[in-house]
Amino acid sequence: xxxxxNTIKIQLRKYSFEFLKVSNEPLDMLERLKDEHPQMxxxxxxxxxxxxAIVYVYLKRNNLNGRGGxxxxxxxxxxxxxxxxISAKASDVEFWLYGMDDYFDEDEVYEFIDKDRFKxxxxxxxxxESEDAEHIEKSISxxxxxxxxxxxxxxxxxxxxxxxxENAEPDKAIVVLVEGYDRAMDLxxxxxxxPDELLWGFLENRHIVRMIFNYALxxxxxxxxxxxVSLMLQLLRSNPGDxxxxxxxxxxILEGFESEEAFEAGFMEDGEEYIDWQKQEExxxxxxxxxxxxxxxxxxxxxxxxx
Numbered sequence: 312x313x314x315x316x317n318t319i320k321i322q323l324r325k326y327s328f329e330f331l332k333v334s335n336e337p338l339d340m341l342e343r344l345k346d347e348h349p350q351m352x353x354x355x356x357x358x359x360x361x362x363x364a365i366v367y368v369y370l371k372r373n374n375l376n377g378r379g380g381x382x383x384x385x386x387x388x389x390x391x392x393x394x395x396x397i398s399a400k401a402s403d404v405e406f407w408l409y410g411m412d413d414y415f416d417e418d419e420v421y422e423f424i425d426k427d428r429f430k431x432x433x434x435x436x437x438x439x440e441s442e443d444a445e446h447i448e449k450s451i452s453x454x455x456x457x458x459x460x461x462x463x464x465x466x467x468x469x470x471x472x473x474x475x476x477e478n479a480e481p482d483k484a485i486v487v488l489v490e491g492y493d494r495a496m497d498l499x500x501x502x503x504x505x506p507d508e509l510l511w512g513f514l515e516n517r518h519i520v521r522m523i524f525n526y527a528l529x530x531x532x533x534x535x536x537x538x539x540v541s542l543m544l545q546l547l548r549s550n551p552g553d554x555x556x557x558x559x560x561x562x563x564i565l566e567g568f569e570s571e572e573a574f575e576a577g578f579m580e581d582g583e584e585y586i587d588w589q590k591q592e593e594x595x596x597x598x599x600x601x602x603x604x605x606x607x608x609x610x611x612x613x614x615x616x617x618x
Contacts (some may be wrong), residue, residue, distance in 0.1 A: 315358045316345060322362035326389065330381065337369045340408060348407050351537060363390040364400035367503070368408070371401070376503065383503040395496050398503040403541045410604065423499045423506035425515040431461040432518075439470070447478050463498050465491045465522035472525070485529065492526035495519050509549035520546060524555050531560070532570050540564050540605070551612055558609060559595055565602050 323337045331337070344351050344365075355361040363386050370376040376383070383394035383401075390397075434457050443449050454471040457464075468491030475484035499506055499519060509516055527542035543557040543564075563574040578586045578594070599606055 315352050315355050315361070316341075318358040319352065319355070319362045319365070322359060322390065323365060326362070326366055331366075331369070334369070336373075337365050340365050340368065340404070343408055344404070348537070351403070351407065354535065357392065359390045360392045360396055360400055361404075363387060363392050363397045364404045366390075367397050367401040368405045371405070371503075394503070395493065395500060398500055398505075399496060401503070402505065402545065403537055406541050406544065407537060420507045421501055421504060422508035422510070423501075423516070423519075424510075424513050425498070425519060427515055428461055428464045428518075431457060431464045432466075434460065435464070435466055435470075447474055450474050451478070463494055465495055465518045469521060469525050488526055488529055491522050495522045495526075505545050506549050509546070511550050511552065511554040520550070520555055524557065527557075528560070528571050531564060536564050544605070547609060551609065558599075558606065559591060561606060562595055562598050562602055565605065566598055 319341055320338065323341060327334050327337055341352075352361070367376065367383055367386055370381050370386070375381055383397045387394040387397050438444060438450070438453050438457065443453060451471060451474050454467045454474065457467045458471070468487055472484045472488045472491075475481070475487065499509065509520060511517060511520055523542055523546055527539045527546075530536075530542065531539040540561055543561045546555060547553055547557040547561070560571060560574070563571070568574040575586055578588075578591045580587070599610065603610065
């Protein structure tokens with residue numbers, strides 16, 4: 312951890328000296344992460360990205376970002392990382408430092424609704440229902456072509472990922488899911504912010520929700536549990552009705568399950584293909600009381616809805 316910590320600390324000092332009037336706040340944030348969530352520093356594969364994320368959280372909390380301020384793109388150019396990557400990592404940093412109350416800006420509601428992608432959607436579902444879907448190599452080729460038709464329609468990325476796994480090509484499976492996730496975030500982020508509302512009720516949004524959800528599952532399998540929880544929370548906050556079931560997986564991660572397969576196995580009888588949803592809900596209601604710091608806001612929202 313010490314190498315990552317020193318690298319991040321040096322970069323924060325340099326940036327603060329050049330742009331922030333030598334403010335100590337970014338360094339204080341780093342110290343809090345080191346004390347309270349050291350794994351975020353230990354497991355940071357890109358310390359320059361972590362430094363950029365801390366800077367961006369500081370800018371956001373002091374109203375120095377966005378229009379007329381210092382953008383994520385500008386911060387990215389300084390640290391040599393992508394602006395969209397900074398926004399995503401900054402969401403993690405902000406949540407783990409300040410909790411859910413400060414995790415989202417409630418002043419203005421940013422709702423995202425994707426455009427109609429009927430033609431490519433139809434192509435995709437015709438493929439899924441065809442005999443071609445039974446042949447791995449042919450399916451991989453077809454899905455690649457569908458992606459070329461519209462690179463911002465994300466269900467084909469998820470399915471291509473699954474075919475690569477079935478074909479014992481895990482590296483390709485990861486690459487295609489990361490590519491789909493990056494494009495999805497580029498599509499929906501506005502001034503570095505995740506939508507306040509990304510509602511499942513709009514059919515146009517569902518492929519995006521599924522993309523982010525599946526990427527969160529990937530992060531879970533790769534043991535980046537804080538990233539997985541942060542993404543699931545973004546999905547839950549932007550769609551509290553939670554059609555995708557993010558709340559169950561948040562609690563499962565916090566309870567220490569290693570993957571969604573390990574979690575779901577507890578709700579399946581031998582030989583059964585589907586989860587016993589009632590059993591899962593009972594488990595969730597029992598366990599969530601331990602995790603009110605993370606999900607207390609959602610419980611309060613549920614109670615208000617039934618009053």
